[in-house]
Amino acid sequence: MDPGRGRWLAQFLRDQNIRRCLEVGILHGSGTCWIAGAIAHIPGAKVWALDLPSSAQLDPNAESLLAKLGLSVGGCGDGSLVHICRDVAGASWTLVRMLRWRPRWRLDFAYIDADHTLESTLLYWYLAGQAIRPGGWILFDDIGNPDYPALDYAWTHVIKETPGWDGRGAMSRGLWRLIQKRADAPWFTDA
Numbered sequence: 001m002d003p004g005r006g007r008w009l010a011q012f013l014r015d016q017n018i019r020r021c022l023e024v025g026i027l028h029g030s031g032t033c034w035i036a037g038a039i040a041h042i043p044g045a046k047v048w049a050l051d052l053p054s055s056a057q058l059d060p061n062a063e064s065l066l067a068k069l070g071l072s073v074g075g076c077g078d079g080s081l082v083h084i085c086r087d088v089a090g091a092s093w094t095l096v097r098m099l100r101w102r103p104r105w106r107l108d109f110a111y112i113d114a115d116h117t118l119e120s121t122l123l124y125w126y127l128a129g130q131a132i133r134p135g136g137w138i139l140f141d142d143i144g145n146p147d148y149p150a151l152d153y154a155w156t157h158v159i160k161e162t163p164g165w166d167g168r169g170a171m172s173r174g175l176w177r178l179i180q181k182r183a184d185a186p187w188f189t190d191a
């Protein structure tokens with residue numbers, strides 16, 4: 001994530017009082033650092049960051065970048081700021097497990113930026129959307145990027161049209177698209 005985007009996102013998270021975040025797709029962890037850094041001062045703040053095991057072998061990786069910034073990395077419920085979950089089965093499986101084993105999992109914000117196929121993007125959208133509270137947000141990257149026409153289809157014909165989400169109020173910034181869960185939407189993880 002370049003610094004221009006990072007600064008914009010950090011300000012957005014602060015303006016929206018975001019405290020509990022998910023990032024799907026870590027790579028080197030620069031996005032993770034921007035998100036975690038923006039909310040680090042808030043008691044109970046947490047970032048769940050998901051990727052494949054291969055991302056741990058990158059240099060730098062998320063752990064090393066977060067450590068340089070003094071941002072703590074640890075387990076799911078141990079008070080650390082960032083929990084990194086890497087699973088060979090991919091982020092959709094991690095999300096299924098999270099929703100299954102932590103049925104009251106709450107998120108204010110999710111950033112979906114992993115493998116850009118139609119199927120996986122819609123799966124991340126559906127699964128992360130279960131945990132997003134009413135009034136919370138999901139951010140997608142690469143919508144409108146000609147390299148990923150399937151993402152444009154997913155955004156225009158599925159995501160923006162999903163009941164319970166404010167498709168009309170969706171925001172754009174370059175290839176980023178942000179959509180908010182309506183305040184009156186059912187909160188599925190409360191079921």
Ligand SMILES: C[S@@+](CC[C@H](N)C(=O)[O-])C[C@H]1O[C@@H](n2cnc3c(N)ncnc32)[C@H](O)[C@@H]1O
Pocket residue numbers: 001023024025026027028029030031032050051052054055089090091092113114115
């Ligand atoms: C565009 S990069 C993420 C960039 C990062 N969000 C940032 O802003 O700095 C995409 C990442 O998605 C990961 N990825 C690809 N397929 C995945 C899957 N099935 N599950 C989880 N992560 C996946 C890749 O390993 C890669 O690290």
